[in-house]
Amino acid sequence: MEKLILVNLKMYQTDMAQIENYLNKLKGKRLIFFPMIIHLERFISHNFTCGTQNISIHESGAYTGEISAKAAQNIGASCTLIGHSEVRQNFNETDEIINQKIKISLKNKLIPILCIGENLNQYQANQTKIIIKNQIEKALKDITEPIIISYEPLWAIGTGKTPTSEEIKDIIDYIKSLFNYKIKVLYGGSVSQDNIETLNKIENVDGFLIGKAGLDVSCLTKIIEVVQK
Numbered sequence: 001m002e003k004l005i006l007v008n009l010k011m012y013q014t015d016m017a018q019i020e021n022y023l024n025k026l027k028g029k030r031l032i033f034f035p036m037i038i039h040l041e042r043f044i045s046h047n048f049t050c051g052t053q054n055i056s057i058h059e060s061g062a063y064t065g066e067i068s069a070k071a072a073q074n075i076g077a078s079c080t081l082i083g084h085s086e087v088r089q090n091f092n093e094t095d096e097i098i099n100q101k102i103k104i105s106l107k108n109k110l111i112p113i114l115c116i117g118e119n120l121n122q123y124q125a126n127q128t129k130i131i132i133k134n135q136i137e138k139a140l141k142d143i144t145e146p147i148i149i150s151y152e153p154l155w156a157i158g159t160g161k162t163p164t165s166e167e168i169k170d171i172i173d174y175i176k177s178l179f180n181y182k183i184k185v186l187y188g189g190s191v192s193q194d195n196i197e198t199l200n201k202i203e204n205v206d207g208f209l210i211g212k213a214g215l216d217v218s219c220l221t222k223i224i225e226v227v228q229k
Contacts, residue, residue: 004186005201006113006150007027007214008053008081025217029224034081037067044076051079052190054087055099055110068173069108077113079111083139085154094154095138106145113148113209114139115188115216116175120155123163128153129174136178148184149175156189163189165202172204193222200226 013019019039020058023046032049035042043050072080080089082105083098085228100115105112116139118131151171156162163171172185188209191199199205208227209213213219 001206002030003205004032004148004184004226005030005224006034006051006186006188006207006209007033007220008084008188008209008211009036009037009214010053010086012212012215013039022217025044026104026220030228031220032079033045037072039202040072040077040229049078051077051081051110051113052083053084055080055082055101055105057097057104059104069104069110071108071166073108077110079113079148080105081115081150082112083114083115083135085152085157095135096166098139099141099143102139102143102147106143106147111148113150115150115152115209117154117157117189123153123155128171131141132171132175133178135184136175146183147204148180148186150186150188151175152209158190160190160192162195162199165198168199169202169204172202176204191223193219196223196226 032051033043034051037052042048052067052072054067055069056063059068060068077087082101087093091157102112115133116132118128120144122128122131153163175185176183184206186200186207186209187205191208191210192213
């Protein structure tokens with residue numbers, strides 16, 4: 001089964017001409033993009049599968065700045081990131097709020113990609129499995145539909161540091177063991193052209209969630225060549 005390559009573009013791309021050039025260079029590549037919401041339709045118009053970087057717990061109403069799952073689905077989004085560490089941290093998002101977002105995403109036929117992971121102190125205290133089990137149990141309370149999980153150790157995001165291949169395999173095996181059905185688990189956290197060869201050899205990883213490295217076309221192309229060869 002082909003591994004998934006997800007690219008979270010965060011809030012980096014602001015120049016429309018550069019975005020158009022970026023999309024043209026990647027034409028035909030099998031990628032799932034998460035651009036800023038204002039660029040979503042442009043990415044979709046280039047025949048890329050796309051999702052939103054976040055979603056509201058509300059269907060509609062007086063919620064300035066929020067993104068409705070229904071509206072996102074109506075303009076062509078097929079999935080959404082939920083519980084990304086930056087959203088958890090910057091907007092004080094709890095696992096209970098994440099649970100609501102997953103439910104409303106599924107209701108509106110958006111595939112949720114649940115992001116989970118431990119911080120550096122928790123990692124050093126050997127609490128990784130305790131933390132991610134707690135995150136999964138709370139985020140997926142009363143949810144039985146299959147979703148996608150992205151394991152992203154917080155201490156590895158944007159730092160250039162990654163867990164060892166053995167650690168990643170062990171944690172992903174553990175995540176999958178918590179379910180009585182097959183579930184796709186991705187790895188994210190400083191994925192780059194320099195470490196993709198090593199990361200891609202981890203047999204139980206179903207794909208990768210890429211951040212800043214995805215902004216560089218040459219770097220992203222290298223990652224695609226390794227993962228989808």
